[in-house]
Amino acid sequence: MKHRYLPMTETDKQEMLETIGVNSIDELFSDIPERVRFKGEYNIKPKKTETALMKELTQMAQKNADLRSHTSFLGAGVYDHYMPVIVDHVLSRSEFYTAYTPYQPEISQGELQAIFEFQSMICELTGMDVANSSMYDGGTALAEAAMLSAGQTRRKKVLISSAVHPEAKEVVKTYAKGQYIEVIEIPHKDGITDVAALKDMINDEIASVIVQYPNFFGRIEPLKELEEIIHAQKSLFVVSSNPLSLGALTPPGKLGADIVAGDAQPFGIPTAFGGPHCGYFAVTNKLMRKVPGRLVGQTVDEEGRRGFVLTLQAREQHIRRDKATSNICSNQALNALAASVAMTALGKNGVKEMAISNIQKAHYAKEAFKTKGFEIAFEGPSFNEFVVKLNASVKDVNKKLLEKGMIGGYDLGRDYSDLKNHMLVAVTELRTKEEIDTFVNEMGDYHA
Amino acid sequence: MHKDDQALIFEISKPGRIGYSLPEMDVPEIDINELIPAGYLREEEPELPEVSELDIMRHYTALSNRNHGVDSGFYPLGSCTMKYNPKINENVARYPGFAHLHPLQDESSVQGALELMYDLQEHLIEITGMDQVTLQPAAGAHGEWTALMMVRAFHEANGDHKRTKVLIPDSAHGTNPASATVAGFETITVKSGENGLVDLDDLRRVVGEDTAALMLTNPNTLGLFEEDILEMAEIVHAAGGKLYYDGANLNAVMSKARPGDMGFDLVHLNLHKTFTGPHGGGGPGSGPVGVKADLIPFLPKPVLVKQGDQFVLDYDRPQSIGRVKPYYGNFGINVRAYTYIRTMGPDGLKAVTEYAVLNANYMMRRLQESYDLPFDRHCKHEFVLSGKRQKKLGVRTLDIAKRLLDFGYHPPTIYFPLNVEECIMIEPTETESKETLDAFCDAMIQIAKEAEVNPEIVQEAPHNTVIGRLDETLAARKPVLRYQKQ
């Protein structure tokens, strides 16, 4: 058959078979036992031409209500943000996206340096000493943090705030099961980790305490207060953080965090129906050699030229096998590059301006809801999300909004039985005053 | 700084420049100190670069010029399946209806995305011969661990708590034992025999009542098909264990043998290998897991099902191992893989494997005089050579790899698998032309000659890369893992 991805001609094939010393390609498969040999062809859809396939898939894509044609107030861990156009231009350079892991540094300096810059930027934002080259996503990054803490402290219990992203929490629990680690939830009080409960629950058997900052309800956790309680028991302090918020908020590293993990999706990475995004993982110097995944380090060649290599690899699966700090191999390198380009484009000023814009616009929306007669649950300082109480099911309200071209907020009743009819609303810098006003208006009389 | 050094983005930063265009602040602004509690407003700004848009583009263009991808040239990196990454995939993945969907939107508003995922699952079920597939795992290693967690849940559901061991051949990829550890198992290594295949006697010796599973790559990482696969399956199953297939090497057997028909109970695939998700410089990937019927209850949730003409995410899965990832997997990579499968069709996928195997065998035969060939038999999609003859001349496999850089090639995988001395592992893939394979073989043959007559040229390679061999010891001893402003 002829196919644009398959360059061998019939003549090539004959010459090659001759060199090999066989008469047919089939002979090369003679080592597959007859009993397991698959005969014929797969029963799958026939191939399509380029044009026909693009037409079909365009139609499939158009069945979805996307964030380009709809106005979204949905966040809950994945956000519709300004994506500098330049990000995709850099990402489309195929020297980056068609390369494998930079195992041969002499011809991979571009990727290695880009990742070194990514690590540096994550350190700057989080206030930590060391950041790795990426994890799959925020959820698995948090799970790795829990495992690291158990290994480091030789303790088998982890406390996690109920105000951590519910899906991340579930992922932590799945990993913990694998490692025979017990995960115990700290309740929240008025949308913030319950400090009194934490004081009761913590003891010298707790490997780490995991909180989210800003938390799942958008609230700003009192890290300083938590830190003292946690470190008094020599437990590790793990903070899951939206890195964009750190353009405006005091970085967890300055407030005593031992591990900061999360997802860099807000920086130039499309929502993409939940993935691929880009987990990040940052620690204090003390934990440097316990970090999961790849690390890029600076060094020199024989002539003293600066260069970058994958380093401290004795932590990793290809060297340590069953003793590795993690099983991760492929990570999210290309999305780390996207995040780097976005962080570069925004830069020192833009990250701050964008973070503050989120705070201001979300605040404006919150006040607009209040003016309209809505009650805000868990009132208090927040980043770009807040909780609105409704008198109807969030699902039903969202259906109505969708008809008006809007994607409403997240239904907290899915995860919190006491928060039925509570909508988590996200307002990013992309939302205009007009869109916010329209949204609040369309929410109409659904106030509780 | 050396005069040839490529500046870091931080080093070209200049206060006063910007590279962004944020949306207008069109709501009334409040004093930020009133919105953020005292002590939680950032005082010191992060040291991020201040550069113009052209600065950014020049910087990353310069970096890309210091990077080798499949589009730059031949990339025969064994076990990584560095085939051509089709451009249509990139376009489709960027359709707004795929790229800009929120994972928590109402299901009724994402039916097209769920349809694509469902149809991809159906295709992968047929390709692997399994009964159900989950797209949730983010990469191969993540899929391995997911599958092993399911094995654990399966045995535990049967009240069988003594199965604490996972058997893994010595030629296996490092993620296999690492994933077993993360899933809470102890790993037991199974030896390979002289012929490069799993030693059945050794397997019989280590298998037992405490065996949870055997993890197997077939063809194995030496590129050899495990001919005794049915016997191995029998041995493991008779002992009550499960058989796990590391599908990183599926490119070798598509339309020729399906894991489900070989007796495997679970399989992970690397969609970023066989199914052309680009490697992205190390990721993102996608590592779906396929299982036989008796393991379906343990799949991570949610499970995507079809009810009438609606696609539904089913969360009501009491025996599920739970979530392994937020949302539904690396959807963007799954879109690319789906586009690829639909581009190839059944006859195309069959041809893929046939040419992948033809190419590998051709290269193996062209190189067998110049290098030691540890296993002289038909290979599948890849093969290993040993550089031990060259080592005696003072030229190590690492030197050969570095010398290949001078010819514009990405070197093969080296020093893996661990059971072959001075291993060189070559995987050409089906998308390369005969001219490319010949030119690469010519270079390899020339290097073998150089090792005899002029070893220094190999030992001191590379000679024309942007940078020479780097001091890795220094990097590890005095780690500099970030830029810091002086």
Ligand SMILES: Cc1ncc(COP(=O)(O)O)c(C=O)c1O
């Ligand atoms: C045989 C084999 N198994 C597993 C893996 C792990 O896959 P990933 O890097 O996607 O985690 C690889 C990839 O390098 C591999 O070659």
